[in-house]
Each structure stands twice: as structure tokens, then as C-alpha cells.
Amino acid sequence: MKLILLGPPGAGKGTQAKMLTDYFSIPQISTGEILRTAVKEGTELGVKAKVYMDSGGLVPDEIVIGIVAERLQEPDCQNGFILDGFPRTVAQADALQTNLAEMDKTLDRVISLDVDEEALVERLTGRRTCKDCGRGYHVKYDPPAADEVCDACGGQLFQREDDCEQTIRKRLEVYSSQTTPLINYYRQSGLLTEIDGMQPIAAVQAQMLSTLQAN
Numbered sequence: 001m002k003l004i005l006l007g008p009p010g011a012g013k014g015t016q017a018k019m020l021t022d023y024f025s026i027p028q029i030s031t032g033e034i035l036r037t038a039v040k041e042g043t044e045l046g047v048k049a050k051v052y053m054d055s056g057g058l059v060p061d062e063i064v065i066g067i068v069a070e071r072l073q074e075p076d077c078q079n080g081f082i083l084d085g086f087p088r089t090v091a092q093a094d095a096l097q098t099n100l101a102e103m104d105k106t107l108d109r110v111i112s113l114d115v116d117e118e119a120l121v122e123r124l125t126g127r128r129t130c131k132d133c134g135r136g137y138h139v140k141y142d143p144p145a146a147d148e149v150c151d152a153c154g155g156q157l158f159q160r161e162d163d164c165e166q167t168i169r170k171r172l173e174v175y176s177s178q179t180t181p182l183i184n185y186y187r188q189s190g191l192l193t194e195i196d197g198m199q200p201i202a203a204v205q206a207q208m209l210s211t212l213q214a215n
Contacts, residue, residue, distance in 0.1 A: 001026055001080040001212060002105060004087070006183065007113030008175045009168070010120040011197045012204065016113070017082050020212075026080040031064060034071045045070065061092060069099040080108075088178050090185050108179050109184040110215050111208060113197035117172055124168045128157040133158075 001024045007013045017028040038046030039053065052059045068086055071077070087093040100106060126139040128148070131157030137144050144150060148157045160207045161167065186192040193211045195204060 001215075002100075002108045003212070004083045004107065004186075005081070005113070006110065006179060007197060008115065008120055008179075010123040011113040011115045012201065013084055013113060015201060016204060016208060017084055020082055020208065023209065024080060024212075027076050027085055028082045029068070029071055029077075029086075031068070031085040034067055035059060035064070038067050038070075041066075043070070061089075061095070063177060065092060065095045065099070068096070068193050069162075072099070072105075073103065087182065090181050093182060093185055107191055109193060109212060110191045111211065112183055112192060112194045113204070114194055115197040117169075119198060120172060121165060121168055124163050125165050127163050128159055130155040131158055132156075162173075191212040 001020075003020070003026075004198075005013050005020075020026075022030045027144070035046075035049055035053070039050045040046070042102065045063055049059045049063050049067065051157055052063075052067050068083075072081060083096075087096050097107075122140070123138070126141070128137045128139060128144075129135070130137075130150035130153065133150060133153045135150055135152050136142075137157060143160075149155075150157060162171070183192065183194075197204060199207070
């Protein structure tokens with residue numbers, strides 16, 4: 001099963017990807033993870049990427065595309081993969097298509113999780129993290145027993161800077177501007193399935209599996 005998972009920050013991609021990796025026994029591949037791994041291992045492309053990452057700049061498409069292509073050729077991807085966070089643009093989607101064709105592979109499905117913006121803001125601004133042990137909470141959906149205190153270690157909970165409302169709305173704006181053309185690209189190719197991410201987690205999972213098993 002060769003799959004792309006699209007969805008804005010807070011849509012629940014991580015939760016759904018974990019379920020799919022377990023069900024199909026395929027790896028979840030996130031761009032951030034493979035960039036960090038390439039840098040850590042000192043690969044040729046990793047060394048090039050590190051220059052941009054250390055300066056706070058965006059890693060150019062050709063480097064990201066190359067690192068993704070290398071990752072897709074590793075043994076654990078032989079039975080499939082879930083791409084999370086890539087591609088982000090139509091240019092990256094075109095490059096991915098070319099790389100897969102060179103590997104004699106084709107995408108099976110692109111799933112987009114659709115969630116209302118206000119619900120996303122509520123989900124993300126409500127997140128809290130323990131300063132000591134790193135455990136995560138949510139003020140509405142998974143609150144601690146005592147306000148702002150970690151159940152596990154008694155540490156103080158805090159809100160990450162990138163979970164403030166202004167930052168989140170900016171992230172969602174950027175995501176929408178980047179991804180809308182991408183969604184249209186995969187819709188025209190007949191690969192896109194859009195799923196209502198406002199449903200309960202189990203309902204989203206069931207719809208995903210139904211879609212993929214029918215593929």
C-alpha cells in the first residue's frame with residue numbers, strides 16, 4: 001500500500017498514520033524525520049540539507065526530493081509506505097511521480113483529512129506539555145487532574161509557542177495556500193479520497209480502511 005496522507009496541523013494525521021502503519025505493516029515517512037536522519041548519518045544530501053537547516057532557511061526542493069527518493073528505496077518500503085508531510089507542492093508531486101516511475105512503483109491512494117479551521121484552532125491551542133517529563137495533555141479533551149500540573153510527575157504544564165492562536169492561524173493559512181493546488185492535482189488524477197476529519201477517530205479509521213481495502 002503506497003499512500004500519501006494530507007491534512008492540516010491538528011487534523012489527526014499522526015493518530016491515523018499510526019493505525020495504518022500497524023494495519024498494513026508499512027512505515028510512516030515524514031519529511032522532518034528523514035531530513036534529521038540524513039543529517040545525523042552524514043549522507044551527501046544530508047550534509048547539503050544541514051547547511052540550510054542550521055541557517056534557519058528552507059531546504060530546497062531538489063534536496064528534499066532526493067532524500068525522499070533515497071528513503072523510498074530502503075527495504076522496509078518494499079511493501080509500501082505512508083508519506084506524511086510530502087509532497088507539499090505540485091512541483092514536489094511531479095518529482096515524486098517521476099521518482100516512483102523510475103522505481104517501477106505507483107501511488108495507490110491519496111487521503112485528505114478535512115477539518116474545520118475553528119476546530120483545528122481549538123485542538124491546537126488547547127494542547128499543554130509537561131516541562132519535566134514531556135507528557136502531553138489537552139485542556140478540553142485530555143485535561144490533567146489538577147490544573148496546569150502533570151499527573152505523571154507533578155511538573156508544570158505549558159503551552160508551546162507554536163500552539164498560540166496567532167501562530168496556528170498563520171500555519172493553517174500557509175498550509176491552505178500550499179495544499180489547495182495539490183488537492184486539485186490529485187483529484188484530477190483520480191487518486192484523491194477526502195474524509196471528514198471531524199468524525200470520531202474510530203469512524204475516520206473505518207472509512208480509511210474501507211477506502212484502502214477497496215483500492
